Amino acid sequence: xxxxxxxxxxxxxxxxxxxxxxxxxxxxxxxxxxxxxxxxxxxxxxxxxxxxxxxxxxxxxxxxxxxxxxxxxxxxxxxxxxxxxxxxxxxxxxxxxxxxxxxxxxxxxxxxxxxxxxxxxxxxxxxxxxxxxxxxxxxxxxxxxxxxxxxxx
Amino acid sequence: xxxxxxxxxxxxxxxxxxxxxxxxxxxxxxxxxxxxxxxxxxxxxxxxxxxxxxxxxxxxxxxxxxxxxxxxxxxxxxxxxxxxxxxxxxxxxxxxxxxxxxxxxxxxxxxxxxxxxxxxxxxxxxxxxxxxxxxxxxxxxxxxxxxxxxxxx
DNA sequence: TGTATTTACGCCGCCCGTAAGTATT
DNA sequence: AATACTTACGGGCGGCGTAAATACA
Numbered sequence: 001x002x003x004x005x006x007x008x009x010x011x012x013x014x015x016x017x018x019x020x021x022x023x024x025x026x027x028x029x030x031x032x033x034x035x036x037x038x039x040x041x042x043x044x045x046x047x048x049x050x051x052x053x054x055x056x057x058x059x060x061x062x063x064x065x066x067x068x069x070x071x072x073x074x075x076x077x078x079x080x081x082x083x084x085x086x087x088x089x090x091x092x093x094x095x096x097x098x099x100x101x102x103x104x105x106x107x108x109x110x111x112x113x114x115x116x117x118x119x120x121x122x123x124x125x126x127x128x129x130x131x132x133x134x135x136x137x138x139x140x141x142x143x144x145x146x147x148x149x150x151x152x153x
Numbered sequence: 154x155x156x157x158x159x160x161x162x163x164x165x166x167x168x169x170x171x172x173x174x175x176x177x178x179x180x181x182x183x184x185x186x187x188x189x190x191x192x193x194x195x196x197x198x199x200x201x202x203x204x205x206x207x208x209x210x211x212x213x214x215x216x217x218x219x220x221x222x223x224x225x226x227x228x229x230x231x232x233x234x235x236x237x238x239x240x241x242x243x244x245x246x247x248x249x250x251x252x253x254x255x256x257x258x259x260x261x262x263x264x265x266x267x268x269x270x271x272x273x274x275x276x277x278x279x280x281x282x283x284x285x286x287x288x289x290x291x292x293x294x295x296x297x298x299x300x301x302x303x304x305x306x
Numbered sequence: 307t308g309t310a311t312t313t314a315c316g317c318c319g320c321c322c323g324t325a326a327g328t329a330t331t
Numbered sequence: 332a333a334t335a336c337t338t339a340c341g342g343g344c345g346g347c348g349t350a351a352a353t354a355c356a
Contacts, residue, residue, distance in 0.1 A: 001156060002155055002157075002346095003155050017310085030312075030349085031347045033310095033312060038345095045239050050312095052311095053311060053355050055311080060235055067230055068228075071224040074220045074221075075154070078220025079196065081216055082196055082198050082213055082217055085216065086197070086198050172335060181322065181324080182335080183323080183324085183336085186335095186336060203336080206331080206336060
């Protein structure tokens with residue numbers, strides 16, 4: 001049982017629609033379908049009833065959802081409290097980009113869904129990006145001084 | 154952030170000893186050390202203070218542990234309730250084995266730590282194992298009818 | 307025939323183990 | 332010198348995507 005499975009399950013339990021959930025979760029529809037089956041096997045219990053081409057949360061699913069909400073909620077709260085007491089969130093992200101400008105509105109909208117507390121400071125077509133102060137950038141050129149770091153959400 | 158990381162963290166937070174926790178969690182000591190660092194990076198906060206060759210849970214760690222306990226507890230409760238209402242747990246596992254008999258005591262002890270509600274029915278050196286009724290077996294011979302299935306805990 | 311889920315199959319990244327390195331007592 | 336944690340590196344497994352199959356309206 002993994003956290004990603006629980007997040008996927010929680011979302012799918014609410015929509016009762018794998019295709020829709022997959023799109024909103026940014027994974028492929030078969031991947032989500034399989035993850036749910038895997039979770040059901042792990043628990044030894046079916047969480048959804050398959051009725052024709054639709055799925056419907058059943059009793060077991062509803063019971064489990066209740067606990068999943070508690071668990072995921074606690075972890076989200078924990079993260080928030082850590083942010084609060086560590087005071088490391090500036091609240092503002094400085095973003096520089098010279099490509100993909102037409103994608104930014106959707107990207108920002110998506111991000112604000114997940115992190116409503118963050119505000120952005122945007123820099124488009126910065127003159128000399130190597131000297132610019134940004135938290136991250138989107139560019140087609142090779143960029144200079146600081147190293148890159150991989151993050152997941 | 155993954156569930157395994159949280160379980161590892163919870164255990165290590167209590168022992169404040171990576172080597173000991175690694176042994177009890179059945180993973181290598183470097184693996185556990187790395188997982189904790191990974192979790193800290195994910196949260197953006199150090200959870201332990203490194204003092205010489207010892208580690209000590211710090212403020213952030215204590216705060217986060219509180220939420221981890223809630224989350225993992227909820228998931229354990231959810232599993233239990235699903236077992237209750239589905240009524241699929243027989244309460245007794247039938248185990249057949251013709252090798253590794255000297256390992257069984259420790260294995261059983263280990264398992265009972267995790268699942269105290271389960272009782273065992275042991276069959277050593279079964280005459281014709283292919284016909285035997287067991288939930289699982291440990292053997293050096295190839296066994297017959299039913300397929301094998303992979304499970305993680 | 308279009309829509310929704312499931313199965314098949316392969317790739318890539320991550321978890322974990324072994325080995326070596328570093329630091330403290 | 333012994334103990335405990337960290338870094339380096341490689342292998343194996345699982346998550347996820349694309350493609351194809353199945354099933355219902």
